[in-house]
Amino acid sequence: MRWAALAGVLAVALLSWGGLSLWAAPDVTQPIQFPHKTHLDLNLECTTCHERAERDAVAGRPPTALCLTCHAGGDGTGEIKKVQAYEKGGEIPWRRVWRLPRHVFFPHRTHVVVAKVPCQTCHGPMETLMKPPARPLRTLAMDDCIGCHEKASAPAEKAAARPRSTDCNACHR
Amino acid sequence: MRITRRGFIQAVGASAGAAAVVRGQLAKADATAGSLERWATPEEVLVPSICQQCPGGCGLLARTLDGELAGIAGNPLHPINRGALCPKAFGALQLLYDPRRLQGPLARDGARGRLRPVGWDEAMQRVVAHLSQLRAKGLAHTVAILGGQYRGYRDTVWTRFAEAWGTPNYVRVRCLAPEQPALAHQLMQGVTSPLAYDLAEARCILSFGVGLLESWLGPVHASRAFAGLRTGAEGPRGRLIHVDPRRSHTAIKADRWVPIVPGTDGILALGIANGLIREGLHDREFVEQHTHGFEDWQDASGQRHQGFKDLLLGEHGLLTVSGATGVPVKTILEIARDLATLKPAVVVGERGPAYGRDDLHTRMAIHSLNALLGNIGVSGGLLAQAAPPLAPLPPVRQDEPAKRGLARPRIDGAGQGRYRLVGGAPQVLPERILAGEPYPINALFLFATDPLANHPAKEAFARALERIPFIVSFSPFLDESSSRADVVLPDSTYLERWQDDQVTHLAGFSCVSLAGPATPPRHDTRNTADVVLRLARALGGSVAESLPWERFETLLSAGVRGLWESGRGYVVSTPAEESLRRVLERQGYWVSEFKSYEEFWKALVERGAWWDPTGLPVGRKALLRTASGKFEFYSTALKTIVDEAVKREGADAPLLGALGGRDRGDRLYLPIVPLPAREERGNFPLRLITYRLVTRPVGGGGNQPWLLEQPAVLVRAAWERWVEVHRETAEKLGIADGDSVWVESAKGRIGLRAKLTAGGRPEVVSIPLFGGEGPSPNDLIANETDPVRGFGLLNTTRVNVTKA
Numbered sequence: 001m002r003w004a005a006l007a008g009v010l011a012v013a014l015l016s017w018g019g020l021s022l023w024a025a026p027d028v029t030q031p032i033q034f035p036h037k038t039h040l041d042l043n044l045e046c047t048t049c050h051e052r053a054e055r056d057a058v059a060g061r062p063p064t065a066l067c068l069t070c071h072a073g074g075d076g077t078g079e080i081k082k083v084q085a086y087e088k089g090g091e092i093p094w095r096r097v098w099r100l101p102r103h104v105f106f107p108h109r110t111h112v113v114v115a116k117v118p119c120q121t122c123h124g125p126m127e128t129l130m131k132p133p134a135r136p137l138r139t140l141a142m143d144d145c146i147g148c149h150e151k152a153s154a155p156a157e158k159a160a161a162r163p164r165s166t167d168c169n170a171c172h173r
Numbered sequence: 174m175r176i177t178r179r180g181f182i183q184a185v186g187a188s189a190g191a192a193a194v195v196r197g198q199l200a201k202a203d204a205t206a207g208s209l210e211r212w213a214t215p216e217e218v219l220v221p222s223i224c225q226q227c228p229g230g231c232g233l234l235a236r237t238l239d240g241e242l243a244g245i246a247g248n249p250l251h252p253i254n255r256g257a258l259c260p261k262a263f264g265a266l267q268l269l270y271d272p273r274r275l276q277g278p279l280a281r282d283g284a285r286g287r288l289r290p291v292g293w294d295e296a297m298q299r300v301v302a303h304l305s306q307l308r309a310k311g312l313a314h315t316v317a318i319l320g321g322q323y324r325g326y327r328d329t330v331w332t333r334f335a336e337a338w339g340t341p342n343y344v345r346v347r348c349l350a351p352e353q354p355a356l357a358h359q360l361m362q363g364v365t366s367p368l369a370y371d372l373a374e375a376r377c378i379l380s381f382g383v384g385l386l387e388s389w390l391g392p393v394h395a396s397r398a399f400a401g402l403r404t405g406a407e408g409p410r411g412r413l414i415h416v417d418p419r420r421s422h423t424a425i426k427a428d429r430w431v432p433i434v435p436g437t438d439g440i441l442a443l444g445i446a447n448g449l450i451r452e453g454l455h456d457r458e459f460v461e462q463h464t465h466g467f468e469d470w471q472d473a474s475g476q477r478h479q480g481f482k483d484l485l486l487g488e489h490g491l492l493t494v495s496g497a498t499g500v501p502v503k504t505i506l507e508i509a510r511d512l513a514t515l516k517p518a519v520v521v522g523e524r525g526p527a528y529g530r531d532d533l534h535t536r537m538a539i540h541s542l543n544a545l546l547g548n549i550g551v552s553g554g555l556l557a558q559a560a561p562p563l564a565p566l567p568p569v570r571q572d573e574p575a576k577r578g579l580a581r582p583r584i585d586g587a588g589q590g591r592y593r594l595v596g597g598a599p600q601v602l603p604e605r606i607l608a609g610e611p612y613p614i615n616a617l618f619l620f621a622t623d624p625l626a627n628h629p630a631k632e633a634f635a636r637a638l639e640r641i642p643f644i645v646s647f648s649p650f651l652d653e654s655s656s657r658a659d660v661v662l663p664d665s666t667y668l669e670r671w672q673d674d675q676v677t678h679l680a681g682f683s684c685v686s687l688a689g690p691a692t693p694p695r696h697d698t699r700n701t702a703d704v705v706l707r708l709a710r711a712l713g714g715s716v717a718e719s720l721p722w723e724r725f726e727t728l729l730s731a732g733v734r735g736l737w738e739s740g741r742g743y744v745v746s747t748p749a750e751e752s753l754r755r756v757l758e759r760q761g762y763w764v765s766e767f768k769s770y771e772e773f774w775k776a777l778v779e780r781g782a783w784w785d786p787t788g789l790p791v792g793r794k795a796l797l798r799t800a801s802g803k804f805e806f807y808s809t810a811l812k813t814i815v816d817e818a819v820k821r822e823g824a825d826a827p828l829l830g831a832l833g834g835r836d837r838g839d840r841l842y843l844p845i846v847p848l849p850a851r852e853e854r855g856n857f858p859l860r861l862i863t864y865r866l867v868t869r870p871v872g873g874g875g876n877q878p879w880l881l882e883q884p885a886v887l888v889r890a891a892w893e894r895w896v897e898v899h900r901e902t903a904e905k906l907g908i909a910d911g912d913s914v915w916v917e918s919a920k921g922r923i924g925l926r927a928k929l930t931a932g933g934r935p936e937v938v939s940i941p942l943f944g945g946e947g948p949s950p951n952d953l954i955a956n957e958t959d960p961v962r963g964f965g966l967l968n969t970t971r972v973n974v975t976k977a
Contacts, residue, residue: 042492048503065451070502072451073487 027134028095032082040127046119047112053119057107061094098123098136105173115164117148145171215239220691221248221781223674225667226261226870228322228351229253229391230676230684232745232781233262235668235691242269242668242692250745252684252784253676254393261870264877268666269695271876274649275663277697284642288651288661293699296660301711303643304338307615308712313339314578317614319599321621322347322871325673326728329566330702330720331620334709336569337719339578342614344585346599346622348525348964351390351678355523356594356961357536360808361844362549363798366557370521371680372398374553376411377515379445379508381438381522381539385413386423388865389524390678399426412515414508416441416500419862419897419939420932422886431508432933435860435968436529437498438522439538439846441505443485444494446538448509449545450482455513456547459804463797464544466807466843479839481541481806488845497848499934517553518546526863526967529849533594533832533961537808537844544804550793557796558683561675561742561785564735566728570715582611587963591827593818595963599624600956603633606640616643620664620701623872625653626944629965630956647701650876663698665690670700671726673733684784685736687729687777700725730774733783737773740765742785744776755786812842831960857918857971859902862939863950873944885941888928894943896925898974899935903927906974913977916940918970920955923948924977938974 039049046053049066053059064086071080072087086092100106111117120126122144124137149164215238222233232251236244245263249256278296279288307313318335320328320343335343354364362368372378372385372395385395402411415427416438424430433441449455460467468480491502512518522528522539529535548554571579582589584605585598592598602624606614617638624634631653638644638657646658655661664670674686702725709720722728736742741763743754757764767773777783794802800809818826824835832841840847868874868883875881884891896916898908908914910929915922916938925940925948940950957966 043501045501045503048501048506051503051506063452065453066506068486069447069451069506070490070492073490 028097028132029134030095030132031093032132033079034132035130036126036132037128037130046126050119053108053112055109057105057109059108061092061096064090064092067092097133100140103173104171106171121148219246220689221251221779222668222688222691223672223686223781224258224262224265225323225672225674226264226874227388227391228324228349228871229259229393230674230686231258231262231391231393232686233258233265233688234781237692240692242266248781250747250780251686251782252682252745252786253391253679255397257393257397259392259396260868260880260883261874264870264874264880265666265668267877267879269668269692271650273651273876274666274696275651275661275698278663279651279658279661281659285659288656288658293662293697296662297704297707297711299660300645300662300708303616304708304712308339308574311574311577312615313574314341314581315612315615316340316618317342317344317584317616318618318620319602319622319624320345323621324350324352325675326725326732327672327702329732330705330725330728333566333569333719334705334716336579337571337575337709337716338712339571339575341579341581341583342585344583344587344597344599344602346597346624346627348962348967349390349523350596352675353596355536355540356533357522357540360533360811361537361540361544361799361805362796363800363805363810364557364796365798366560367678368796369556369558369678369680370519370523371517371553371556372519372521373401373681375402375517375519376408376553377414377511377518378402378411379414379512379518379520379542380416380423380427381442381520381524382417382526382528383521383524384421384423384864385415385521386426387421387867388869392867394679409515412511414511418860418934418937419864420887420930421864422867425887429504429508429511430932431500431504434497434499434934435862435937436531437849438528439531439535439844440489440494440848441498441500442520442522442535442538442542443489443844443846444491444498444500444505445509445512446485446542446545447489447491447494448506449513449542450486452506452509452513454509455545459547459549460545463549463793463803465799465801465803465805465809470807478807479843481843481845484840484843484845488848493848512542512546516546517548517551519543519548519554520546525865527959527962527964527969529969530959530966531833531846532959532966534844534846538846541806541844544806549804550796555796556680558677558680559785560677561683561685561783562735562739563675563685563732564738566732567721569719571719572715575715584611584614585963590822591831591960592958592963593814593828594961598958598963600629600958600963600965603628603630603637603956606637607633609640614641616645617641619644619646619648619654619658621647623648623652623654625657626949627873627951628956629951629954629967631951633956647704649698662701662704663696664701664704665694665698668692669694669698671702671724671729673729682784682786684782685733686782687733688781689726689778702728733774733777734770736777736783737767737770742783744773745780745782745784751786806843807839808842815841828960852971854971857973859936859938859972859974860968861916861918861950861953861970861972862937862968863942863954864939866941869942869944873942875943875945875947885928888930890926890928894925894947895928895940896974897928897930897939899933899937900929900931901935902938902974903929906976908974908976915975915977916953916972917975918953918955918972920970921952923950923952927974938972 049062050059067083068087071083149166218237220235220237222235224231224233231254232248234246234248235242245265247254247256247258278291278293280291280296280299281288354367358364358368383389386392412428414429415424416431416433417424418433418435467482471477491505495502520542522536543555585601586592587595587598625631628634644658646655646661647664648655649663649666668691670690672688676684706720706722709716797803799805818828829835868880882891908927912927914927915924954967954970959966
């Protein structure tokens with residue numbers, strides 16, 4: 001009986017651990033050790049490479065052709081050679097790190113172009129990274145969104161180009 | 174009352190006198206009232222004319238009152254400006270009525286004595302006698318003609334005179350020749366007529382430092398095209414992207430202004446090309462089917478050549494381009510995307526001042542963007558109009574002395590050696606004349622140019638003029654150069670003489686303007702074209718036979734007859750009539766408006782211009798006249814020229830050195846601009862840029878006060894002379910707006926008023942070309958010659974600015 005109880009506790013612990021592991025995002029390993037710091041130190045803007053952030057809802061990852069506009073020639077480091085190897089081998093298989101829950105609609109263009117929210121507000125201090133992040137630097141909760149959207153009631157914000165809504169349907173699908 | 178005999182006679186006399194006085198006064202009063210009425214209602218006649226203040230070719234209506242010129246307005250029928258004018262046009266009145274105009278010919282007493290007024294016959298006799306002596310000694314080639322900015326039949330007269338007389342030294346002083354194709358267009362497309370940028374139909378214009386709304390080839394036509402781009406009723410609003418180190422008038426009107434490190438325009442063009450190719454935005458079909466040298470290729474001997482694409486993508490990565498040009502990578506990519514998505518797009522890279530030391534390859538790189546966009550021979554892109562069908566003139570007759578003279582090398586070295594690619598190299602004239610290379614000059618004609626005011630080496634030019642025994646000037650003013658002349662035969666201003674203008678560089682139509690004198694010459698001046706015709710008659714022989722026309726208007730009439738006989742085009746008329754004719758012509762009908770040539774000529778003079786709006790623009794095939802019949806990224810024409818030079822002059826051929834040397838390999842013939850080496854700033858940390866204000870005509874217009882008082886567009890200034898300094902730089906130097914400053918270069922220094930500007934690059938200072946007397950940026954600019962254009966490198970001088 002004692003053994004059965006112990007096995008039960010162990011089973012519950014294992015199930016909980018497994019469940020938690022499945023629920024939490026696993027570490028992401030990118031095919032190229034992209035240093036955000038090096039690029040941003042060259043005065044490149046985030047949207048130089050993540051150009052879809054200014055046009056679309058999804059920021060996306062830069063196509064290989066865009067990397068090669070700078071990295072096609074010269075004696076590159078190992079990582080640059082990896083980029084160049086993709087010139088005829090298709091797109092670099094970047095892996096997605098940031099994910100929002102399925103029920104949330106987040107248009108990048110509205111936030112980046114219209115509201116001019118700095119990318120770091122949601123994505124954290126990416127400009128300090130010499131390697132791609134294995135997981136999001138910030139985990140956003142609904143309070144983060146609401147905290148920003150509620151500023152709309154402040155007098156200085158009322159004259160904004162587009163009012164920030166706190167209506168549920170503004171973000172929830 | 175007692176009436177005496179004396180009293181009676183006195184009374185009769187007094188009455189008669191009084192009556193006479195009263196009657197006389199009444200008659201006088203009557204006459205005065207008539208003249209008063211006449212004075213108040215003078216006869217007003219509007220005479221079509223052509224503005225000659227810049228190469229724009231705008232049509233004028235000169236308002237004359239009893240034959241006296243009283244006003245200037247735009248000719249509403251003229252296709253170039255449709256009644257609109259820029260401020261320069263109105264300066265013509267002050268040009269005409271300038272009290273300092275010469276009253277008649279002048280000639281010098283003895284060798285370099287005092288200039289005194291003489292009659293036309295005496296002045297002409299002097300010129301004829303001197304020229305005849307030179308020809309008799311076999312020195313026809315030692316006569317040089319220095320001409321300024323003009324085109325049409327005045328150029329024809331001088332060209333024929335030079336060819337018949339026997340001198341190769343007809344040198345033009347101008348930074349842009351609108352009637353000729355740009356060298357980059359010749360080398361990459363093989364064209365022999367100027368290409369036209371179809372600005373009015375384009376939806377995106379990328380301009381590399383071209384002052385479209387200021388002083389490019391006619392600001393009025395460009396402004397009208399710009400207005401169409403912005404407010405065109407059909408299609409979406411177009412975009413103007415302007416690349417310029419200076420915050421110019423065009424820059425502030427543009428949708429996007431891209432400040433750039435001076436002289437790196439070609440590198441930016443290659444960065445944009447990189448973006449287009451990498452993102453697959455270029456016109457693949459055009460590039461594959463109509464271009465040569467884009468991909469690696471193999472020639473007939475089996476030798477492999479690198480293609481434009483691989484060289485460009487390997488050497489001009491966007492980070493490298495951004496580092497050299499100062500333009501962010503994101504901006505470069507966005508320009509590329511704009512060009513590819515807003516079609517038709519056109520890239521304009523043709524301007525007066527050189528882009529820098531790699532001017533030819535810069536222009537080729539800029540032009541290569543047009544090929545990547547596939548806009549050659551496409552509406553809204555690059556077009557070429559058929560030349561106006563003017564009647565061919567009889568061939569020039571050349572006698573033996575003329576043939577011998579023309580076989581001699583040119584004094585400026587154009588067409589050979591280092592200057593093999595240029596048609597004229599006026600920059601080198603002072604040193605050549607002073608050195609007597611390749612032979613001394615014995616006579617100089619100065620027409621429509623004042624080198625002692627405008628040449629960067631004016632001191633050397635002044636010394637050179639002292640070496641020339643006989644100088645003839647045709648200036649209407651006793652300007653700096655004319656005051657050194659031995660004979661001055663003053664030209665009439667353009668409102669006082671017959672004139673023509675042939676415009677072939679505009680998209681959509683070719684145009685020939687014609688105008689008679691709007692007013693008789695105010696002084697004893699003559700049309701220089703008439704004077705040259707008379708000179709030719711006096712010289713006799715084959716020279717007279719080559720210029721057989723009695724007067725300039727006879728020559729004009731002979732040439733214009735071709736327009737009448739061609740059976741196409743129209744004398745300009747109202748827009749409604751033109752629309753009707755266009756509809757008819759599209760359906761295959763062309764009906765002449767006139768029954769005889771005399772009627773045609775009369776209408777042409779009364780309305781001001783002939784044009785061919787429905788004449789088919791030259792198609793894509795005719796625009797690609799290279800050896801390969803394609804647009805050549807790899808210019809086989811340039812390769813042939815260089816190979817010939819190397820064969821003739823060896824591996825050290827000066828032309829090869831001027832183009833960057835054999836080490837460049839295939840890059841020499843491709844639009845690949847080398848990255849600039851780091852520049853030593855030394856004591857001169859700032860870069861000087863000069864530009865022409867929209868209110869300054871050719872020559873500077875120092876004698877047109879209305880133009881001098883026009884306020885500058887971007888700084889608060891009028892009348893005075895100024896230097897534009899960036900606010901950041903001014904703050905570091907302790908300079909406030911309006912301070913007196915010294916601008917100093919290795920050549921010298923000038924004192925100006927500082928005007929602070931915002932935006933642009935802090936290391937750039939700008940000075941407008943003011944013209945006339947006073948401190949001039951030319952006093953700072955080294956007399957460097959661009960080996961592929963023959964003109965000065967005006968924007969490469971480094972300066973320092975200090976508080977005075």
